[in-house]
Amino acid sequence: MNSRERFLACMRFEPMDRAPDWEMGYWAGTLDRWHDEGLPRHPQGPQGLVPGAGVKGEGFPWRRGEPKDWAVHDYLGLDKGIEKIDGEWGVYPHFERRVLEEDDVNITYVAADGTVEQVRKDSSSLPHVLDWPVKDRASWEQLKAERLRIDITGRLSPEWPQQVAEYRERDWPLVIGGPFLGVFSSLRTLLGFERMMYAFFDEPELVRDILSHLTELWLSLFEEVLSQTDVDYAYFWEDMSFKSGSMVSPRIFRAFLLPVYQRINAFFREHGIDVIWTDCDGNILKLIPLWLGVGVNCMFPLEVHPGNDPVALKQQYGRDLLIRGGFDKFALWQGREAVLAELRRIEPMVLAGGYIPHVDHRCPALVPWDTYCYYVWEKCHMLGWPEDMIKAFPFYQHWQGR
16 A cells, blocks of 8 residues: 555555554754764755754655655655645735844844744744734734735645646645644734733634634635645644643633634535544643534644543544554653553554554654664554565664664
8 A cells, every 4th residue: 555545544444554654753953863873864854953943754744845854754664744735824925024133142033924033043942922913903904904815826836736736646645734724823823822812702703703714714725725636634733732731611612713613624524535633732631522523533643741641532532533643752761661561552553543653742852763763663563564674674774673
């Protein structure tokens, strides 16, 4: 089976040769360490990454031109990964990057989405957002008229016709969605977290107008895209949970977010898309039944440490719930025994289908390369790779099962 066929069979509980072999990704510092410890560099590998930058693996939707891992993919023999439709679903045309302030330590600038960000010049931390484009009704109306017009002009890649032709022959999964396709997350991007949380109570009509307009925008854009190509699944990016639970109550979810999910997901289903997943870190236990109720049926990356147990969740929800991720990254720096125990714990789910195992977020720099090779070696056996194929991977020559 090819990567696309294997993914769809797994998600639909159909027979497959083995489970998909993907990883979510890595931090730049992780790859730097692994290169020092034996991972060969790749000529197409991303260059000049700042220490806090994330690098996408084969299991994370990749948009052409974004930083993507090639070294780990080739060396460990991972399956072909997921490609994301190359479109702009949010603020467009982009804001011009404009420096507002600069000193010896920091630089403050207007980013493409209209937020104001401050970053350290030594790249020792991630950007800190200071301001957001929607401050009141007037600024929303201006943004809506200027940069959220319901018009697909310019929102697709200049290579779109060529991409569509390639999609017809694809043997990898294709997805529609992305960072700005998120009900909660799009509000946060426009308003900022604190103002958004107050707005649910103080300015509910503004919130509803924003979400209503975004819904119409997304439906219009996706209708045009899906008239030219099919896709294999859709996804929302939300990140709406802390380590202890959801950032919003069920009441707020039902009052504001639910109508958007219902309309968008009904559209996806009408277009034959039966796998719809959300990217949300943190503890999502109380959100899962809400998402399932509006048609989101796959959870990713299912971080274990905040309290999400993939085994218990599959027992609770059965085939109604699809899962990607769920291998506790903490096991990777606790040694081989912990790695093997975690793999054995999730193995029954792999055999049952509807589950793609991989590390439950980007792999951190605490993980030694040798331990990661051991994890991949054992995971390949669990997924069902034939022994002769595993031994043919380049990493086996380095590691040789030791």
